[in-house]
Amino acid sequence: MGILLSLLFFISLFLFLFLLFKLVTADGDFTLVSKKHVKREEIEDKVVWITGASRGIGEILAKQLARLGAKLILSARNEAELERVKSQLIGKHAPDEVKILPLDLTSGEDSLKAAVEKAESIFPGSGVDYMIHNAAFERPKTSALDVTEDSVKATFNVNVLGTISLTRFLVPFMLKRGKGHFVVMSSAAGKTPAPGQAIYSASKYALNGYFHTLRSEVAQG
Numbered sequence: 001m002g003i004l005l006s007l008l009f010f011i012s013l014f015l016f017l018f019l020l021f022k023l024v025t026a027d028g029d030f031t032l033v034s035k036k037h038v039k040r041e042e043i044e045d046k047v048v049w050i051t052g053a054s055r056g057i058g059e060i061l062a063k064q065l066a067r068l069g070a071k072l073i074l075s076a077r078n079e080a081e082l083e084r085v086k087s088q089l090i091g092k093h094a095p096d097e098v099k100i101l102p103l104d105l106t107s108g109e110d111s112l113k114a115a116v117e118k119a120e121s122i123f124p125g126s127g128v129d130y131m132i133h134n135a136a137f138e139r140p141k142t143s144a145l146d147v148t149e150d151s152v153k154a155t156f157n158v159n160v161l162g163t164i165s166l167t168r169f170l171v172p173f174m175l176k177r178g179k180g181h182f183v184v185m186s187s188a189a190g191k192t193p194a195p196g197q198a199i200y201s202a203s204k205y206a207l208n209g210y211f212h213t214l215r216s217e218v219a220q221g
């Protein structure tokens with residue numbers, strides 16, 4: 001009986017430590033505990049376009065994807081910061097073959113259409129395989145009743161309108177090739193109420209609505 005209890009104790013301890021390890025390596029996010037690591041063959045030599053790559057999560061993504069052998073296109077407004085990020089990348093195609101494509105998501109359809117055309121031709125013979133919509137604008141916190149029309153426009157122009165325009169212009173190229181993926185950075189605020197972040201939250205809900213609908217219309221398999 002004593003041996004059985006000791007065995008049960010050690011098995012429970014092992015399971016607890018294993019789950020703790022998984023949780024820590026998933027950055028404390030329970031929803032990521034079951035996610036597998038990205039396979040190198042899914043990324044190596046693929047063209048990955050990241051918006052908001054000049055700092056924060058976009059910069060980290062660029063570093064990780066460069067290490068996995070991606071051919072990267074980095075976008076944001078600040079060209080000097082994009083160059084800084086590029087210079088720090090290490091990988092099969094980095095830093096020398098990493099392309100910088102500065103853009104402002106609020107610059108309007110014509111300019112964003114030109115950016116998509118440039119991204120599609122920047123690596124001869126291969127268009128964009130993965131578009132990572134990571135750029136976003138977040139205002140300082142205000143209550144839902146205190147937001148102004150200007151603050152709604154400032155957030156939606158970047159997070160929603162610019163992101164949707166890039167997508168609309170890129171999808172036809174992907175459909176023609178019969179392949180392509182979008183990765184959209186949402187937020188907990190795009191799934192649950194976020195006091196003080198009504199407009200940011202609304203912009204993320206809007207993206208969920210747009211991309212779920214897009215998938216229902218064009219995705220195969």
Ligand SMILES: NC(=O)c1ccc[n+]([C@@H]2O[C@H](COP(=O)([O-])OP(=O)(O)OC[C@H]3O[C@@H](n4cnc5c(N)ncnc54)[C@H](OP(=O)(O)O)[C@@H]3O)[C@@H](O)[C@H]2O)c1
Nearest residue numbers: 052053054055056057076077078104105134135136185187
């Ligand atoms: N950080 C978090 O805790 C967190 C949590 C949940 C979700 N997210 C989401 O994760 C993503 C990245 O977050 P982050 O914290 O890394 O953001 P961040 O540090 O504020 O960086 C935002 C990026 O977006 C770019 N950007 C802003 N306005 C732009 C515009 N008009 N045109 C083009 N690019 C523009 C910025 O570059 P320039 O200024 O050079 O243009 C920058 O590279 C966002 O979608 C955010 O909503 C973040």
